[in-house]
Amino acid sequence: MRGAMESLRQLRHPSQDADPARVRSARVLLLVGALAGFLGACCIGLVATVAGRFFAGGGNAKLMPPEAVVLSLPIMRAPAPHPLAGRSRQHVHEHFMNRYMRLAQKATFPAEIDIKNEDDVIFYGVIALGRPAQQFRVVFDTGSANLWVPSEECINCDSMKLHNKFDGPSSSSYEHSRYGVELTYASGSCKGFLARDRLSFGNVTVEKVPFVEVFQVSAPFPASDFDGIFGLAFNGLAQPTGLQTPLDLMQKAYGDRMRQKVFSFLPGELVFGAVPMDRYPSGIRWLDVMKDNDAGDAQYRFWAISMDRISFGGTRLTGRVGLMDSGSSCLVLPSKDASLFYDAVRQAQQRDARCGALPTLTLTLGGQDYILTGEDYGFQRLGGCQLCVQAREERTWILGDVFHRKFPVTYDFGSHRIGLPPGSRPWTWLWVIGLLCLAAVPVLVVLGRASRRQWNRRRARQMEQAPSAPPAPRDPACELSQRP
Numbered sequence: 001m002r003g004a005m006e007s008l009r010q011l012r013h014p015s016q017d018a019d020p021a022r023v024r025s026a027r028v029l030l031l032v033g034a035l036a037g038f039l040g041a042c043c044i045g046l047v048a049t050v051a052g053r054f055f056a057g058g059g060n061a062k063l064m065p066p067e068a069v070v071l072s073l074p075i076m077r078a079p080a081p082h083p084l085a086g087r088s089r090q091h092v093h094e095h096f097m098n099r100y101m102r103l104a105q106k107a108t109f110p111a112e113i114d115i116k117n118e119d120d121v122i123f124y125g126v127i128a129l130g131r132p133a134q135q136f137r138v139v140f141d142t143g144s145a146n147l148w149v150p151s152e153e154c155i156n157c158d159s160m161k162l163h164n165k166f167d168g169p170s171s172s173s174y175e176h177s178r179y180g181v182e183l184t185y186a187s188g189s190c191k192g193f194l195a196r197d198r199l200s201f202g203n204v205t206v207e208k209v210p211f212v213e214v215f216q217v218s219a220p221f222p223a224s225d226f227d228g229i230f231g232l233a234f235n236g237l238a239q240p241t242g243l244q245t246p247l248d249l250m251q252k253a254y255g256d257r258m259r260q261k262v263f264s265f266l267p268g269e270l271v272f273g274a275v276p277m278d279r280y281p282s283g284i285r286w287l288d289v290m291k292d293n294d295a296g297d298a299q300y301r302f303w304a305i306s307m308d309r310i311s312f313g314g315t316r317l318t319g320r321v322g323l324m325d326s327g328s329s330c331l332v333l334p335s336k337d338a339s340l341f342y343d344a345v346r347q348a349q350q351r352d353a354r355c356g357a358l359p360t361l362t363l364t365l366g367g368q369d370y371i372l373t374g375e376d377y378g379f380q381r382l383g384g385c386q387l388c389v390q391a392r393e394e395r396t397w398i399l400g401d402v403f404h405r406k407f408p409v410t411y412d413f414g415s416h417r418i419g420l421p422p423g424s425r426p427w428t429w430l431w432v433i434g435l436l437c438l439a440a441v442p443v444l445v446v447l448g449r450a451s452r453r454q455w456n457r458r459r460a461r462q463m464e465q466a467p468s469a470p471p472a473p474r475d476p477a478c479e480l481s482q483r484p
Helices: 002-010 020-057 086-102 247-252 333-349 402-405 429-466 476-482
Strands: 073-077 123-131 134-141 147-150 174-184 189-201 204-217 228-231 260-266 269-272 285-290 302-313 315-324 332-333 361-365 368-372 378-381 384-387 387-390 395-401 410-412 417-420
Touching: 123 384, 147 189, 147 410, 174 204, 204 247, 285 302, 302 333, 315 333, 332 333, 333 384, 333 387, 378 395
Parallel strands: 134 228, 147 204, 315 395, 332 387
Antiparallel strands: 073 123, 073 269, 123 134, 123 189, 147 228, 174 189, 189 204, 260 269, 260 410, 285 417, 302 315, 302 361, 332 395, 361 368, 378 384, 410 417
16 A cells, blocks of 8 residues: 555656556555455454344343352143143144144145144242141242142032142131132133231242132142242232232342342243353353333333244244243244245155255244254154144234243343344355455455566566766865865
């Protein structure tokens, strides 16, 4: 660059003629310098953008200090009928599939899709209420926010199976009210009165926790293997409105010691207060939970996250919302999205019936790709691959156990966010520019060196061809002074 500017200055000098070769050389050097500056600016912008997206999207979680408390509870993960979604959702799914198959039979290549019909996966463990403690086996559900157990006065709780029932008067810390509450789920409902008592589970003890003392339930609760439900969603879902949830009171009681207000489902254990970093060897990425505006007032209700993009079989969907639900065994899609997905599956099954040949499902969350293959959402059976993908008449996606099996999920109820391991970066125009910048660096170096050598050779040739300067005239006075 400096040589090019020097050449231009010499060309503008009136005592020299403009050599066309030198003009071309100077222009080449200027062009190379301008290109290098442009690509350098692109590289700096790319680095700044990637760094901004990284720090904005979340970084590595900090390890807990030694004095921070970790609250743990033994749990079991088992396939069982889930009263919150199982039967009702399965009925909706079967209705959708019947309609879909009628339409599919009119296609040019009809194919039968074997959908996996299995009950939802639930996480349940033992808690205790009252003083002295009365134990109950409850489902830990991220799709609801209330805690309820059956009362001694429940009229139909034991109509099909025996359940543990709460005896309020025998507890010295029991507080009863006549405030009636009715909890309605996707399948089943229960009625009861609000009460407060001491809650203990694992190594956790929280005083005056509100819960619903249920005196009447509907199917399928009487036939369930558990006694009640422990909601782990936000208080925006709690009934009545404004009721403090167990998570709220746990945060209040242990807030000074729980530096990380999180919980995670681990194999055989539900852990509060610590991010299981052994499950995140490459760090953890945080996604903000979305507020629910359907009720008119924006509140945190579900563990809902924004889905940047969904891709499968050449189809791309945007503007979707995903619900993290540890109690659902399958992926659950809106009916319109499910139709597109099943079309892609049918086309893939015409070529190969194995699960590995099914289209890859790419979920872009927080700017990174989380990939589910056919072996992740399908189960190989004799005669074909059974899908664990269902449909429902709702607008949101449910990322159930299919997603949780492959990617560990941490729920941060203190900062309203969800932690996931880093995914793969999608190919965007930023990465294309970055690769072009990297590829252009060696080319620029070679061109710069070649131009410099050419400039030096031409400069030396011009110096050789230039006429030598005449000898300077002698000064007679100097010659006389030098004589002896």
